[in-house]
Amino acid sequence: MDRFEIEDDDFVLNGEPFRILSGAIHYFRVHPDQWADRIHKARLMGLNTIETYVSWNFHAETPDSWTQSGRADLDRFLRLIQAEGMYAIVRPGPYICAEWDNGGLPAWLFANPTVGIRRDEPQFIAAVTTYLNRVLGIVAPLQIGNGGPVILVQVENEYGAYGDDASYLRKLTDITRSAGITVPLTTVDQPQDDMLANGSLPELLKTGSFGSRAVERLETLRKNQPTGPLMCSEFWDGWFDHWGAHHHTTSAGESAAELDALLSAGASVNIYMFHGGTNFGFTNGANDKGVYQPIVTSYDYDAPLDEAGQPTAKYWAFREVLARHSSLPAELPAARVPAPDxxxxxxxxxSLFSVADRLGSWSWSDGLPSMDELGQYSGFALYSHEIDLDRVAVLEIGEVRDRAYVFVNDSPIGVLARDHHDRSISVPAGRGTLSLLVEDQGRVDYGDRIGEPKGLIGPTVLDGVRLQRWGVLPLDLxxxxxxxxxxxxxxxxxxxxxxxxxxxxxxxxxxxxxxxxxxxxxxxxxxxxxxxxxxxxxxxxxxxxxxxxxxxxxxxxxxxxxxxxxxxxxxxxxxxxxxxxxxxxx
Incomplete structure (x- = not known):
């Protein structure tokens, strides 16, 4: 069987130095019937490896469920990589960021406030152990030593930007090894001294994440890791978009020049992203650094392969660079056929109101339950309260997560938007049903607000009186x-x-x-x-x-x-x- 290991400053494949030329494709952002096409086009650009995150919440929507078929068929994805004659890198988190809902962490994990997220806390470690054993049970038989394509597995993700719990990292490493992973293990952090120190362990290979000033940042990585192969395992070639902002693009020429500088320095690379794909359904993440910003449906990322899997100018610029450092296939991707108009x-x-009762069941409470408390971890919920007002009143809500359409007797009266910090609205005089259709627009994927519950967060006050007796209907779509x-x-x-x-x-x-x-x-x-x-x-x-x-x-x-x-x-x-x-x- 083949062997892949680290010797001195090199990755070594079957006794010979090997440079990793990888591109990121997230299997969960691409239709399964298109996986092979995207992988093939990566090889035609000059890559020899495909990297993917694994999203915990995509595989485990509830504590008692586990899905590994269809869009969640990691085994099939890895076997398609091997069928293309390429190698694979797997990054199972448990936290992945990735501009993905909740950074990949299941919302149900946060139901118990005593669970210590991303640290050495018994309840979290128990849940992570179950998760990693399931994922690595798929990955372990597909390691290169077992005849498969997997050559690297990552531990956690950019942990140095979050914490410094070495005991936590060591337990993740032990869980990973106990699950049968024998290939080299890596970590990734931005090339800053504190992040590199806090986000890894001596026995794990440190790699960097950056998209510019490649030579300078490789020098920082080398300073913090005197031996071992240099690798940028997230070479940022684009960026993601928020609703209400602009579409991000980067110069193909400048990105190609940075890639050339990185490869000329002898480093290995994983291009993030090679093909971004799409946040289908309700899977997009969000950011909140004072203003809530949900991420758009497209994860095009201005990558070499666009959202529809077509080569861009960046694809050809990167291919030209890769040709200077490796041998390329003669085959080229087929020309795009325009879509019909x-x-x-x-x-x-x-009306949604006429069908809502068929999409779920009402529950009634003297409090104001969040969507999470009702087991609704994405999408929409309908909140209802009976009112009888003899004059216009103001409805006040503690916090809206994330957007609430407000109605009286099914007639709209306004919108409460989290990104506008809206917390109050005027309600007209009259008698009937006050309804709020609440949309979870995507869970924060980075920072301190990961894991926060969705829905209406109390208290709710109308005309100075705290409202009780709320009905909530989670919409099952x-x-x-x-x-x-x-x-x-x-x-x-x-x-x-x-x-x-x-x-x-x-x-x-x-x-x-x-x-x-x-x-x-x-x-x-x-x-x-x-x-x-x-x-x-x-x-x-x-x-x-x-x-x-x-x-x-x-x-x-x-x-x-x-x-x-x-x-x-x-x-x-x-x-x-x-x-x-x-x-x-x-």
Whole structure:
């Protein structure tokens, strides 16, 4: 069997020095039927290795569940890497950041406030042990010494930016080794003395994360690690986007020059990202450094391979650099075929309020439960309270996480937005039902606010009186069967959409291929095609299209369901020839 190890300042494969030329592809951000295509294009660019994070909350949505099929089939992903003749790096966290919901940590992990996250605390270590044993049970048989592709496994992730609990890192290392991992173990931190010191152990290979000043940062890494191979295991070649900001891009020429400098210094590399993919469904993360900023659906990242898997200018610039340092295949990726441009009428619509009772069960409480307390870890919940006001009153809420549409008797009266720090709203005089449709827009993935519960966070006060007796209905949108049944009897051929409303349309295709759904004329909401949740859209931008992967489509009949939360002047969907991820920084 093959051997991969560290000797002096080199990675060594079967006794010969080996330079890792890796690119990041997160299997959970790419449709499984497109994994092989993305991996193949990585090899054609000149890479020899694929790196991926593993997202704990993607595999374990609840404490008692575990999924490793479909989009969560890590075993299949690693075997496809091997089939392409490439090697693999696995980074299982448990924390991954990755601009992913909650940094990959399951929300249910935070239900007990005594659990000590990312430190040597018995309850956390017990949960991590179970998780790592499951993941590494997939990885261990696929290590290079067992005939598989895996050559490195990472311990934690950028831990030096978070803590300095060496005992915690040592326990993770012991768990990893006990699970049968024999390949070299690594850590990654930004090349600062304190982070590199706090985020690793002497027996673990330190690697760096940076995207500029490569030579200088490799020198810092070498100062903190006198021996061992130099590696930038996150070479940042782009960045992610927030709703309401601009689309981030970086210069292909400048990124290529930094890559050349890094390789000329003899270092190994993992390009982050080679192919970013998409935050399908409700999987996007968020940041909060005083202002809450949810991350958009696209994770294009301005990477060498764009969101739809097509080579960009950066792909060709990187390929040219890699040709100076290694041998490249003669084959080139096939030219892109433009997507079709067409429109689809949304010919049925039904109010969310009319179907809500079919999407979950009400629970009533004298307090104000969070969504997490009801086991709703993403998506939406409907809060309800009966009111009887003889004059206009002000509703005050402790905190909204993250966006609440406020209604009286199903008529809208306003919005409370976390990113605007909204906590109060005027409620008109009258009697009836006060409802708040609350959206979890994505959990913070970095910093102190990881793990915070979602929903309405009390107290709630109306006209100076603290409200009791709340009803909460978590909306289960995993299956749209109840929505479809309601749409069958819903309004026919609506001219416009006044949210919150579900709308539906059908279309056929001349050929099955990737599509781009133009959302620029809609307000805010979510789209499903053939039951597959493409993710969120928002007029706030910058993103103006949603990527539709070809494997979710049929030739003869496709069903599209839109949940429009705000409004759309025309009940029509438009598909366009290419992606529009919005304006860049002026």
């Amino acid at each position: 067409f429109s689809v009428p949304l010919d049925r619509a039904v 995993r299956s749209l069967a109840p929505v479809d049944a309601a749409l069958d009897a819903g309004a026919d051929h609506p001219r416009s959409l006044s949210g919150p409303v579900f709308a539906r349309g059908h279309f056929s295709l001349a050929a099955v291929q990737d599509l781009f759904l133009d959302t620029s004329s809609w307000g805010k909401g979510v789209v499903w095609i053939n039951g597959f949740c493409l993710g969120r859209y928002w007029s706030r931008g910058p993103q103006r299209t949603l990527y539709v992967p070809a494997p979710v489509l049929n030739r003869d009949r496709n069903e599209m369901v839109v949940l429009e939360l705000e409004s759309a002047a025309c009940a029509e969907a438009r598909f366009v020839t290419e992606a529009n991820l919005g304006h860049t920084e002026f």
